Amino acid sequence: MIWLGIDTANMPLSVAIVKDGTILAEVNSSMAVNHSLRAMPVIEELFATVQLQPKDIDAIAVSEGPGSYTGVRIGVTIAKTLAWTLKKPLFGVSSLKVLAANAVYFDGLICPIVDARRNNVYAGVYEFVDGGLTAIAEDGHFAIENLLDVLASKERPVLFVGKDVAMHEELMKERLKENAVIAPFPLQLPRASSLIFIAQQSGQEENTHAFTPEYRRIAEAEANWLMQQRKDQDNE
Amino acid sequence: MDKDMYILGIETSCDETAASVVKNGHEIVSNVVASQIQSQQRFGGVVPEIASRHHVEQITLVIEEALAEANLAPSDLDAVAVTEGPGLVGALLIGINAAKAFAFANGLPIVGVHHIAGHIYANQLMQPMEFPLLALIVSGGHTELVLMEKHGSFKLIGETRDDAAGEAYDKVARVLGLPYPGGPHIDKLALESDEAVDFPRAWLEPDSYDFSFSGLKSAVINYKHNIEQKGGEVNPSHVAAGFQQSVVDVLTEKTSRAAKEYGVKQVIAAGGVAANKGLRASLDAVFEKEGLPFYVPPISLCTDNAAMIAAAGTSMFVSGKRGTMEMNGRPGMELVSWND
Numbered sequence: 001m002i003w004l005g006i007d008t009a010n011m012p013l014s015v016a017i018v019k020d021g022t023i024l025a026e027v028n029s030s031m032a033v034n035h036s037l038r039a040m041p042v043i044e045e046l047f048a049t050v051q052l053q054p055k056d057i058d059a060i061a062v063s064e065g066p067g068s069y070t071g072v073r074i075g076v077t078i079a080k081t082l083a084w085t086l087k088k089p090l091f092g093v094s095s096l097k098v099l100a101a102n103a104v105y106f107d108g109l110i111c112p113i114v115d116a117r118r119n120n121v122y123a124g125v126y127e128f129v130d131g132g133l134t135a136i137a138e139d140g141h142f143a144i145e146n147l148l149d150v151l152a153s154k155e156r157p158v159l160f161v162g163k164d165v166a167m168h169e170e171l172m173k174e175r176l177k178e179n180a181v182i183a184p185f186p187l188q189l190p191r192a193s194s195l196i197f198i199a200q201q202s203g204q205e206e207n208t209h210a211f212t213p214e215y216r217r218i219a220e221a222e223a224n225w226l227m228q229q230r231k232d233q234d235n236e
Numbered sequence: 237m238d239k240d241m242y243i244l245g246i247e248t249s250c251d252e253t254a255a256s257v258v259k260n261g262h263e264i265v266s267n268v269v270a271s272q273i274q275s276q277q278r279f280g281g282v283v284p285e286i287a288s289r290h291h292v293e294q295i296t297l298v299i300e301e302a303l304a305e306a307n308l309a310p311s312d313l314d315a316v317a318v319t320e321g322p323g324l325v326g327a328l329l330i331g332i333n334a335a336k337a338f339a340f341a342n343g344l345p346i347v348g349v350h351h352i353a354g355h356i357y358a359n360q361l362m363q364p365m366e367f368p369l370l371a372l373i374v375s376g377g378h379t380e381l382v383l384m385e386k387h388g389s390f391k392l393i394g395e396t397r398d399d400a401a402g403e404a405y406d407k408v409a410r411v412l413g414l415p416y417p418g419g420p421h422i423d424k425l426a427l428e429s430d431e432a433v434d435f436p437r438a439w440l441e442p443d444s445y446d447f448s449f450s451g452l453k454s455a456v457i458n459y460k461h462n463i464e465q466k467g468g469e470v471n472p473s474h475v476a477a478g479f480q481q482s483v484v485d486v487l488t489e490k491t492s493r494a495a496k497e498y499g500v501k502q503v504i505a506a507g508g509v510a511a512n513k514g515l516r517a518s519l520d521a522v523f524e525k526e527g528l529p530f531y532v533p534p535i536s537l538c539t540d541n542a543a544m545i546a547a548a549g550t551s552m553f554v555s556g557k558r559g560t561m562e563m564n565g566r567p568g569m570e571l572v573s574w575n576d
Contacts, residue, residue, distance in 0.1 A: 034564055036329050036332060036333060036563070036564045036565060037562050037564050038562075039333070040333070040336045040337065040340060040561040040562070041560075041561045041562055043340070043561075044340060044561050054340060054341045055341075069285060069288070069326070070288070070325075070326050070329060073288060073289075073292050073326070073329065073330060074329060074333050076292060077292055077295060077329075077330050077333040077334050077337070078333050078334075078336070078337040079337075080292075080295075080296050081295070081296055081299075081333070081334045081337035081338050081341070082337050082340075082341050084296040084299075084300065085296075085310060085337075085338050085341045085342060086341050208296060209296050209297045209300070210293070212289070212292055212293050213292065215289075219283065219285040219286055219289065220285070221279050221283040221285065221286055222283075222286065225278050225279060
């Protein structure tokens with residue numbers, strides 16, 4: 001089985017080709033470059049490196065978000081187009097679970113974090129149980145303060161993973177005291193090989209045409225519209 | 237052309253997800269458009285984030301349908317043409333990345349097409365273009381007069397200095413309380429009205445082919461305000477008729493004057509506002525009198541579609557133009573000739 005994995009959900013870019021449980025090639029980067037400029041060239045380059053044709057792959061795994069709306073859509077669009085036209089199965093995996101996979105042997109809670117501006121984060125809470133990652137709480141969009149309060153109440157060590165952790169490190173240590181553990185920099189970036197691993201272990205095949213990102217937030221215009229609808233209803 | 241050439245076109249620059257196969261640059265084999273109008277109506281206009289979300293839901297389905305209707309496999313295609321810009325960047329990126337992934341998977345070349353070149357080439361799907369040719373492009377984002385000496389050669393001779401014609405239509409429609417998109421509603425009211433409010437026409441400098449519609453929009457707002465302050469009630473039909481007459485008069489006069497000055501053999505109109513019945517009738521009448529061939533594509537080819545992108549893309553492809561896997565969305569892309 002040959003797998004292609006793609007993660008463009010946030011600033012880091014990761015693409016991997018895995019064959020029968022071996023990483024043939026993987027590219028990881030974290031630069032402020034539009035994914036539309038880099039993602040397809042990196043994919044093309046990776047196929048050339050491992051001397052495979054697009055039709056040689058057997059399955060595709062993609063990071064489905066949450067994260068940057070535009071970023072996640074680029075990866076998802078590429079993945080679903082490849083899966084559809086090559087007639088290969090498509091697997092979507094949480095971008096946060098991919099980050100959590102960097103820290104699987106941690107004894108405690110694993111909290112992958114992606115900054116969402118204005119003191120908000122996308123975050124999940126995972127635990128490594130019986131050789132796999134179990135979600136303790138659903139991935140979501142949280143005010144960092146609220147998230148840390150909930151984590152503090154668990155009274156367990158929490159490992160924070162992700163390159164945006166540094167932005168909130170002080171607050172984490174203030175709220176969780178010695179229970180706040182910060183993952184070192186080699187564990188900062190999501191890896192497409194982990195994405196493939198999770199898809200193989202616990203992934204569910206997607207309906208390719210219907211597959212869309214997990215935004216974990218409705219668009220602002222839609223939120224405003226819903227609020228207006230409710231107001232109108234109350235006034236009636 | 238010895239062998240038939242099939243190009244897949246993809247268009248996602250605004251709120252239509254579209255794919256089409258065009259044969260030899262002028263024959264539509266399939267033309268699929270998934271519109272978001274119903275969803276976007278809630279917001280009274282196109283919300284970029286909502287548009288992008290819909291595109292990613294629709295994109296592979298729309299391409300699949302275009303190929304199925306054409307009864308072609310990817311291996312039957314010669315190239316993929318996609319709108320590179322201008323437009324909403326997040327929306328453009330969906331079509332571009334789908335096009336790149338599709339081209340990569342199937343070993344096909346890719347061509348990045350300017351949206352307005354597409355609107356112009358919509359005419360090539362109806363009848364062969366004859367040069368020199370004058371194109372009036374009128375849509376929600378554009379109001380331009382473009383001179384073409386040959387295929388793939390564009391000279392901008394006039395453009396709007398503020399609002400696009402379609403933008404003015406949408407804004408005035410909102411002032412009159414008409415639903416989005418406003419253009420067709422104003423057109424309908426204007427055609428039914430027996431009376432028209434007299435609004436100013438922005439002619440600008442005597443020799444200019446540029447346009448300006450923001451003053452007209454303000455005039456409509458002021459007119460409504462004045463009437464309402466005096467306790468009166470505005471008749472939307474009379475306002476629509478007056479507004480439409482002002483827009484149509486300026487567009488018609490400038491197009492006709494440019495056609496004469498440049499001695500063109502053919503005049504075409506393109507873009508969403510070219511679907512406007514009042515504008516079509518006025519241009520038809522003027523050029524019939526002058527004995528100059530004037531064409532407007534059917535409404536389905538005036539609004540955003542991918543057949544026009546495939547048609548323009550074919551001309552680019554034949555001229556040797558190729559895009560790369562680094563193609564990015566270009567929201568402010570300028571119309572550049574590909575055949576100098």
